Amino acid sequence: MKLRILHLDGSLMAQPTLARLAEEGAAQVVNLKPEAQALRLWTGRADMVALARRLAEEGPPPGRGADVTFMGSGDYHHLSVPLIARHAGRPLSVLHFDNHPDWGRWPPAYHCGSWVNRALELDAVAKVVTVGPCAPAGWPQLKGANLGLLGQGRYELHPWRMGRSRRLGGGPVDWANLGEGGWDGFVATLADRLPTERVYVTIDKDVLHADEAVTNWDQGEMRLDHILACLRVLAGSHAIVGIDVCGEYAPPRFDGWGKRLLARLDQPRPPPQPDLGVNEAANRRLLAAVAELGL
Numbered sequence: 001m002k003l004r005i006l007h008l009d010g011s012l013m014a015q016p017t018l019a020r021l022a023e024e025g026a027a028q029v030v031n032l033k034p035e036a037q038a039l040r041l042w043t044g045r046a047d048m049v050a051l052a053r054r055l056a057e058e059g060p061p062p063g064r065g066a067d068v069t070f071m072g073s074g075d076y077h078h079l080s081v082p083l084i085a086r087h088a089g090r091p092l093s094v095l096h097f098d099n100h101p102d103w104g105r106w107p108p109a110y111h112c113g114s115w116v117n118r119a120l121e122l123d124a125v126a127k128v129v130t131v132g133p134c135a136p137a138g139w140p141q142l143k144g145a146n147l148g149l150l151g152q153g154r155y156e157l158h159p160w161r162m163g164r165s166r167r168l169g170g171g172p173v174d175w176a177n178l179g180e181g182g183w184d185g186f187v188a189t190l191a192d193r194l195p196t197e198r199v200y201v202t203i204d205k206d207v208l209h210a211d212e213a214v215t216n217w218d219q220g221e222m223r224l225d226h227i228l229a230c231l232r233v234l235a236g237s238h239a240i241v242g243i244d245v246c247g248e249y250a251p252p253r254f255d256g257w258g259k260r261l262l263a264r265l266d267q268p269r270p271p272p273q274p275d276l277g278v279n280e281a282a283n284r285r286l287l288a289a290v291a292e293l294g295l
Contacts (some may be wrong), residue, residue, distance in 0.1 A: 001065045001066055001068045001287075001290050001291065002025060002028075002061035002062065002064065002065060002066065002067045002068065003021060003027040003028065003061050003070075003287075004027065004028045004061045004067060004068065005018060005022060005027050005028065005029045005068060005070050005241055006030050006070065006072065006079065007029050007030060007031045008031060008036040008039065008071065008072045008073075009036060009040070009072040009075075009076075009248070009250035010072075010250065011250045012070050012071075012248060014276070015276075015279070015280040015283065016280065017246055017280055017284050017287070018030075018047055018070065018280075018283065025062065026062065026063070027062075028058065028060075028061035030054065030055070030058055032051075032054075035047065035051070035289055036061055037254065037255040038081065038255075039051070039076060040073070040075045040254060040259065041254070041259050042108050042110060043078070043108065043109075043110050043180055044109055044110070045109045045110070047110075048081065048110050051079065052085065052086075053080040055082060055083070055086065066240050066241055066242055066243060066290070066295040067083070067086070067241070067242040068242075068295075070244070070246075070248075071194075071244060072246060072248050073215075073248055073249070074204045074205070074215055074216055074246045074247045074248075075112055075208050075216060075250070076112065076246055077115055077202075077204055078110040078112050078115035079246075080115060080119070081119055083200075083242060084122065084125065084200050084202075084242070085114060087124075087198070087200055088122045088123070088124035089124065090124060090198060091124050091126050091198065092124050092125055092126065092196055092198045092199070092200055092247055093125070093194040093195060093198070093199050093200070094119055094125060094128040094199070094201075095129050095131070095190075095199055095200070095201045095234070096116065096128055096129065096130045096131065096201075096202050097131050097201075097207045097227055098130060098131075098132055098133060098203075098204040098206065099132060099134055099204065099206040099207045099217065099218065099219055099220035100133055100204070100206070101116065101130050101133055101140075101145065102115055102116045102130075103116045103145055103146045103157075104144035104146065105117060105144050105146045105292040106144045112155045113144075113266075114144070114159055116128055116146075116147060116149075116155070117149075117159075118129070119153055120145060120149070122214070124258075126195045126196050127154050127155065127156070127193075127195055127196075128154065128155050129156045129158070130155070130156065131158045131178070131186075131207075132158075132178075132207040132220055133159045133160065133162060133207075133220065134160050134161045134162065134179075134220040134221055135137050135159065135163070135165075136163050139165070139166050142203075147173075150173075158176070158178055158186060158194060159175045159177055159178065160177065160178050160179040160207075160220055160221055160222055161179040161220075161221060162180075163175075173190055178219055183226065183292075186279040188233075190233050191233060191234065191237040191238065196238075198236045198238070198239050198241050199239065199240050200239060200241055200242045200243075201231065201242070201243045201244075202244050203244070203278075203286075204247045205247025205279070205282060206218070206220065206247045206248075207219075207220045207222050207227075208220065208222055208274050209221050209222065210225055211278065212278060213278060213279055214249040214271065214274040214275060214276060214278060214279055215247045215248070215249055216250065216263075216268060216270070217247075217266075218265055224282055227286075231289060231290075231293060231295075232289075232293065240295050243290065243295070245283065247255060247279075248276075248279050249274050249276060249279065251270065252270055
């Protein structure tokens with residue numbers, strides 16, 4: 001694999017496995033610490049253009065095969081967009097594991113809770129398939145959810161466990177919850193859901209049960225084994241051109257009252273003594289699986 005580490009919040013270089021790979025020259029480290037606060041939670045177009053330019057200047061990581069990028073906290077999930085764009089020269093599908101659909105429609109241009117809309121603006125992205133959210137019943141569109149995506153044919157949402165959602169101007173949505181027995185069937189038909197040979201995979205570890213990850217966000221109920229099972233299926237039928245991983249825990253430090261307020265409202269209280277060893281263990285398993293599959 002071609003391993004890249006976006007050094008933003010310190011969470012990745014504090015993990016012995018990734019730090020060792022970086023020291024050995026087996027991983028490209030892109031130092032983005034000076035830009036980290038401007039990029040965290042949300043940022044504007046100019047900052048994202050600058051990031052895309054920086055990635056182009058750095059060039060591909062060492063090695064061959066799929067790009068595998070670790071980027072730290074899920075507060076940076078919108079950085080997936082320039083990473084996806086690097087593979088958008090030909091048609092591409094995006095498989096998205098997350099406890100949140102990230103389909104909000106609010107400004108600014110790039111937000112960790114709205115980046116799916118930006119990815120779908122890329123001409124080469126034929127479809128995004130989101131897997132894993134857990135959410136209560138209610139009115140997601142009142143929180144900015146772009147429910148219009150569901151009828152466009154370029155977006156699918158497969159919750160792990162989601163209550164009935166009500167739609168303004170339409171009937172309720174009764175989700176087929178994968179956590180209630182639909183998982184095996186979903187995996188069996190996953191390849192058929194993707195309209196392109198080439199696939200990009202993006203993973204926010206807040207999709208995982210709390211005993212497999214510690215994150216800055218509320219967490220779901222999936223297991224890492226579920227994600228690895230999907231990767232094995234796709235590796236046999238599609239070309240996985242890139243994978244990115246976020247969802248590390250990073251102390252909630254923000255410049256500006258707006259980001260501090262949003263984090264206070266949206267994110268759970270930070271754990272007093274987070275066991276960050278579970279995050280490294282999950283990353284080691286992901287790296288081992290990618291190597292085993294020869295991606």
